Amino acid sequence: MKITAPISRLEEIPLLLQAGASELYCGIVPPDWVARFNTGAVNRRYFGNLPNYAALEQAVQSAHAGAGELFLVLNAQHYGENFHGALIEIAARFHGMGGDAVIVADLPLITALHDEVPDLAIHASSVANCRNSAAIALLRDLGVRRVILPRDVTLAEIERMARAAPDVEIEAFVLNDGCVFEEGLCHTVHLPSRLGGPICVDSYAMDYQDPAGQPLSTRLLRRHAQNDADYKRWLWYRFGCGFSTTDEGYPFGPCGLCAMQRMHQAGVTSVKVAGREGATERKIKSVEMVRQVLDGVNQGADEASAAALAVSIRKVPGHCASGYMCYYPEVRWTGPE
Numbered sequence: 396m397k398i399t400a401p402i403s404r405l406e407e408i409p410l411l412l413q414a415g416a417s418e419l420y421c422g423i424v425p426p427d428w429v430a431r432f433n434t435g436a437v438n439r440r441y442f443g444n445l446p447n448y449a450a451l452e453q454a455v456q457s458a459h460a461g462a463g464e465l466f467l468v469l470n471a472q473h474y475g476e477n478f479h480g481a482l483i484e485i486a487a488r489f490h491g492m493g494g495d496a497v498i499v500a501d502l503p504l505i506t507a508l509h510d511e512v513p514d515l516a517i518h519a520s521s522v523a524n525c526r527n528s529a530a531i532a533l534l535r536d537l538g539v540r541r542v543i544l545p546r547d548v549t550l551a552e553i554e555r556m557a558r559a560a561p562d563v564e565i566e567a568f569v570l571n572d573g574c575v576f577e578e579g580l581c582h583t584v585h586l587p588s589r590l591g592g593p594i595c596v597d598s599y600a601m602d603y604q605d606p607a608g609q610p611l612s613t614r615l616l617r618r619h620a621q622n623d624a625d626y627k628r629w630l631w632y633r634f635g636c637g638f639s640t641t642d643e644g645y646p647f648g649p650c651g652l653c654a655m656q657r658m659h660q661a662g663v664t665s666v667k668v669a670g671r672e673g674a675t676e677r678k679i680k681s682v683e684m685v686r687q688v689l690d691g692v693n694q695g696a697d698e699a700s701a702a703a704l705a706v707s708i709r710k711v712p713g714h715c716a717s718g719y720m721c722y723y724p725e726v727r728w729t730g731p732e
Contacts, residue, residue, distance in 0.1 A: 401671035403443040412461040415686030443672030464495040470520035509538030524579030528559030564664040572669035632719035652705035654723035
């Protein structure tokens with residue numbers, strides 16, 4: 396099983412490969428893109444992209460020099476047909492540089508890339524929202540080599556999909572992407588902070604009334620207040636426990652480390668660290684943490700031992716025991732807090 400990690404700066408490549416990643420992914424906003432389309436949305440991250448083709452070519456060379464692979468993200472949910480020519484051009488140039496794969500969600504773009512750049516591997520993004528073996532079979536028939544699963548599939552679903560499609564690589568989330576909505580189904584606007592911020596952060600004051608517009612009873616208001624407090628606590632965990640870290644710099648937040656042994660047994664090809672726009676140190680520490688657990692799995696750790704190792708690295712078992720950080724809560728840590 397491999398570790399797939401994000402980059403947004405060239406200097407991160409050797410550092411992340413040394414930390415234990417073997418696959419890297421990045422985005423690019425070509426210099427002429429905004430002028431052509433009046434938007435910077437080449438992929439789902441406006442920030443955290445390489446600035447130009449020269450940097451992208453350097454990234455490919457640097458990754459290969461360290462025995463790694465580099466994937467390019469073209470993963471918006473949907474692109475208008477007028478974008479396809481430019482996106483195929485980007486993919487073709489990347490392929491010409493020796494790039495290893497493109498990560499795509501839009502089905503028409505997948506078919507166009509398969510036709511126009513047939514030797515370039517295509518990975519279906521988690522934004523494609525692939526949730527069952529029939530969807531994997533469809534993507535395989537369209538030319539997809541790897542499927543990156545959404546964050547909220549269960550381990551049992553991962554195991555069934557891997558068994559049903561042994562000729563398709565499976566990638567699953569392991570760290571850092573904490574949006575509370577399923578991004579493949581999300582079409583919300585991310586507002587500026589002064590207007591409330593992204594809807595998933597939910598920084599809004601609530602005014603509760605009954606169906607007739609009258610104030611609620613004190614009892615119901617107390618229940619709503621408790622529910623709101625519990626929800627805010629859950630959001631805090633999902634957004635990295637306030638983006639806090641251990642003393643060693645290992646990040647808290649959304650996590651599938653305890654599930655790595657079962658994913659390995661299921662035949663998952665790679666586990667994904669999210670966060671292209673994150674700080675370099677956060678990326679390095681994330682990969683180091685995943686590498687430690689993966690080394691334990693490769694040395695024969697069973698499910699309980701791998702989970703105990705993951706919790707011991709974080710050193711705050713109460714966070715793990717809450718279950719709020721878990722991508723795969725069915726293997727939630729149940730040891731002492």
